[in-house]
Amino acid sequence: MRFLLVEDSMTLASAVLDRLRLDGHVVDHAPDVEQARAFAEAADYDLILLDIMLPDGDGRDFLKSHRQARNETPVIVLTARSAVSDRVSVLDLGADDYITKPFDFSELEARCRAVLRRRGGGASTVQRFGDVTFDPLAGTLTVGDRRVSLRNKELRLLEIFLSAPDRIFSKPKLVDRLFSYDEDVSDNAIEVYVGRLRKHLVGSDVEIVTVRGMGYRISRA
Amino acid sequence: MSRAAQISGSIRRRLIGQLVLGSAVLAAVLVLLVTNLARNVAQDTQDSILMASVTSILDTMTVRDGEISVDLPYAALSMLGNVSEDRVFYRILADGQLLTGYEDLPDPGDPGRDGGYITAPYAGTEVRMATAERRLSVAGTPIMVTVSVAQTRQGLMQTLAQVSRRGAAVGIGFFVLAALLAVLTTEFGLRPLRDLAGAVSRRGPKDLRSVKGPVPQEMAPLVISLNSFIDRLRYSLSRSEDFIAEAAHRVRTPLFTVRTQAEIALRRVERPENRAAIKEMIRALDESSRAAGQLLDHAMVTFRTDHLEKERVLLTELAEELVDRLRPVADLRDIGLSMQSEGTPEVLGDAVLIENALRNVLDNAIKYSAPDSDVDIRIGREASDCFIMVRDHAGGFPEGALHRMTERFARGDNAGGTVGSGLGLTIAREVLEAHGGRLTLENKGDGACVTLWFPAS
Numbered sequence: 145m146r147f148l149l150v151e152d153s154m155t156l157a158s159a160v161l162d163r164l165r166l167d168g169h170v171v172d173h174a175p176d177v178e179q180a181r182a183f184a185e186a187a188d189y190d191l192i193l194l195d196i197m198l199p200d201g202d203g204r205d206f207l208k209s210h211r212q213a214r215n216e217t218p219v220i221v222l223t224a225r226s227a228v229s230d231r232v233s234v235l236d237l238g239a240d241d242y243i244t245k246p247f248d249f250s251e252l253e254a255r256c257r258a259v260l261r262r263r264g265g266g267a268s269t270v271q272r273f274g275d276v277t278f279d280p281l282a283g284t285l286t287v288g289d290r291r292v293s294l295r296n297k298e299l300r301l302l303e304i305f306l307s308a309p310d311r312i313f314s315k316p317k318l319v320d321r322l323f324s325y326d327e328d329v330s331d332n333a334i335e336v337y338v339g340r341l342r343k344h345l346v347g348s349d350v351e352i353v354t355v356r357g358m359g360y361r362i363s364r365a
Numbered sequence: 366m367s368r369a370a371q372i373s374g375s376i377r378r379r380l381i382g383q384l385v386l387g388s389a390v391l392a393a394v395l396v397l398l399v400t401n402l403a404r405n406v407a408q409d410t411q412d413s414i415l416m417a418s419v420t421s422i423l424d425t426m427t428v429r430d431g432e433i434s435v436d437l438p439y440a441a442l443s444m445l446g447n448v449s450e451d452r453v454f455y456r457i458l459a460d461g462q463l464l465t466g467y468e469d470l471p472d473p474g475d476p477g478r479d480g481g482y483i484t485a486p487y488a489g490t491e492v493r494m495a496t497a498e499r500r501l502s503v504a505g506t507p508i509m510v511t512v513s514v515a516q517t518r519q520g521l522m523q524t525l526a527q528v529s530r531r532g533a534a535v536g537i538g539f540f541v542l543a544a545l546l547a548v549l550t551t552e553f554g555l556r557p558l559r560d561l562a563g564a565v566s567r568r569g570p571k572d573l574r575s576v577k578g579p580v581p582q583e584m585a586p587l588v589i590s591l592n593s594f595i596d597r598l599r600y601s602l603s604r605s606e607d608f609i610a611e612a613a614h615r616v617r618t619p620l621f622t623v624r625t626q627a628e629i630a631l632r633r634v635e636r637p638e639n640r641a642a643i644k645e646m647i648r649a650l651d652e653s654s655r656a657a658g659q660l661l662d663h664a665m666v667t668f669r670t671d672h673l674e675k676e677r678v679l680l681t682e683l684a685e686e687l688v689d690r691l692r693p694v695a696d697l698r699d700i701g702l703s704m705q706s707e708g709t710p711e712v713l714g715d716a717v718l719i720e721n722a723l724r725n726v727l728d729n730a731i732k733y734s735a736p737d738s739d740v741d742i743r744i745g746r747e748a749s750d751c752f753i754m755v756r757d758h759a760g761g762f763p764e765g766a767l768h769r770m771t772e773r774f775a776r777g778d779n780a781g782g783t784v785g786s787g788l789g790l791t792i793a794r795e796v797l798e799a800h801g802g803r804l805t806l807e808n809k810g811d812g813a814c815v816t817l818w819f820p821a822s
């Protein structure tokens with residue numbers, strides 16, 4: 145996905161940039177309102193992450209002009225505090241959601257997904273691999289004329305596999321991305337989800353292969 | 366937050382007291398003036414009749430054959446009888462020798478050229494006596510004749526008493542009217558002050574707008590200083606709340622950047638022991654960040670409950686919004702949130718606090734539940750209380766330690782490795798207690814059942 149991050153704190157911004165890029169997203173960074181406007185006009189983003197307190201103005205002003213310009217890109221506001229008045233005003237101004245800084249990346253990811261799903265992200269996000277069709281926003285997997293709804297962890301796991309077909313993902317790495325660090329799960333917990341995905345993929349030419357001692361990869365038969 | 370001020374007197378009482386006292390003095394003076402005037406008028410009337418009578422007697426006195434002859438005119442004394450029932454006495458002296466009349470009438474002293482008056486006791490009562498002299502020439506010798514006419518004063522006294530009674534009645538009437546006016550004027554005059562006090566005391570503790578509205582000129586300095594006080598209060602209050610938010614932000618931002626770097630490192634590191642170390646570090650960072658967040662949330666809750674501002678809060682609406690917001694987070698662990706609401710329970714309270722309490726309870730339900738389970742929220746009314754009940758299937762609170770879980774920093778054995786600071790339920794309990802409600806913890810079936818009880822508004 146393509147993000148625009150509008151945030152003046154450099155330490156916070158670089159952490160967010162690094163982390164989102166690590167997950168394979170393309171992220172541009174604007175440290176103030178003026179540059180944010182320039183970026184938003186120049187390129188199409190899937191999502192804008194907007195800080196409210198900016199050196200040359202209020203993020204809310206950007207939000208207002210962004211909506212007046214009929215720019216449909218969803219905006220998630222990054223607030224420093226969770227006071228009701230703050231969020232009500234940003235939601236009224238047309239923000240799609242807000243998240244309190246500092247946030248958990250899995251929460252941010254979950255919110256982005258929810259926002260994009262609400263906005264009806266369109267066909268562009270639908271992925272085809274072999275004879276299966278995967279819609280990560282709707283959370284559906286279609287095999288022939290059979291369509292199943294994926295649960296969240298199944299969906300995220302499939303997303304990870306499909307981000308790099310044929311690449312081997314180790315169990316520990318998959319656990320890291322699927323569970324939070326305080327969840328007391330063994331590496332084998334991943335087997336449950338792999339098992340479920342395999343069941344959904346029955347009858348297709350796509351399979352999740354166990355690579356002994358290494359992990360798993362997704363491949364076409 | 367009603368603290369009694371040190372009270373010294375009341376403007377109202379003082380004003381009314383002074384005004385009433387003033388009218389009493391005025392009424393008394395009025396009565397005195399009226400009776401005095403009446404007395405003088407009555408006295409003057411009697412005096413002039415007495416003197417007229419004396420003069421008419423003098424006028425009839427002639428010298429005939431070297432003798433002084435007195436032809437006491439009937440009219441002279443009868444005009445006195447007209448005035449009242451009072452008895453009349455007279456005496457005519459010629460060079461001090463009694464010519465006719467009552468010899469024992471009091472001595473008039475020197476009446477002077479125009480005649481004189483005295484008041485003296487006589488015949489067992491008091492008389493008013495007019496006296497005048499005239500020089501007559503009897504056989505070439507001048508003889509001084511002195512005529513005195515006296516009258517008792519009962520009639521006069523009666524009239525005077527009557528006039529005094531009327532005067533007193535008028536005085537009392539005047540006093541009552543004036544006192545009534547004093548009370549009315551005071552009430553009316555103090556109304557702007559009372560209106561101001563009312564307008565300020567009716568406000569919620571969070572209503573820190575300046576006092577507007579027309580006030581009398583005399584009260585302008587009071588209102589101006591009140592407004593500047595309100596401004597300062599608003600400033601310092603907003604600073605404390607901002608301070609709490611700012612502090613949380615400041616503490617957590619560096620933790621956040623370190624954590625992000627650690628996460629990135631974890632993706633690149635392969636060796637299990639290094640991975641374990643980094644994970645341990647991330648956990649510690651999460652613990653610190655959570656503790657900072659919860660501590661400052663707790664401070665915010667304490668601050669807000671100290672200045673509790675109550676407004677109408679629709680529980681269903683508040684819960685729906687919060688549940689919608691938590692859904693993506695619950696989704697991460699495939700936990701379903703379902704909500705069921707009966708009626709439209711409404712409570713009086715601080716929405717920010719209530720939301721915070723519910724968020725902590727829901728947060729627990731999500732956090733301690735196993736993946737793929739459900740959390741049910743029920744909102745309704747029982748008797749006169751409104752409730753929000755959160756049930757999960759997470760195995761429940763540790764039996765026996767249930768009552769301890771709302772204490773500060775208390776964490777159960779079941780918390781295991783989950784990140785937490787043990788403040789969530791403390792915050793929830795304090796919020797509910799500040800609203801006059803309570804938080805109940807139970808174990809039901811295979812999970813916990815936490816209920817937020819509010820007294821109905």
Ligand SMILES: Nc1ncnc2c1ncn2[C@@H]1O[C@H](COP(=O)(O)OP(=O)(O)OP(=O)(O)O)[C@@H](O)[C@H]1O
Pocket residue numbers: 655659725729730733757759760761762763770771775776777778779780784785786787788789790791812813
């Ligand atoms: N829904 C629940 N099911 C089982 N145990 C629970 C539940 N909610 C709370 N507990 C227990 O009660 C303890 C206290 O909860 P509390 O929310 O106060 O603190 P915490 O969740 O540990 O930390 P935090 O302040 O981060 O919320 C928890 O440590 C846990 O042992």
Ligand SMILES: [Mg+2]
Pocket residue numbers: 725728729785788789790
């Ligand atoms: Mg908790």
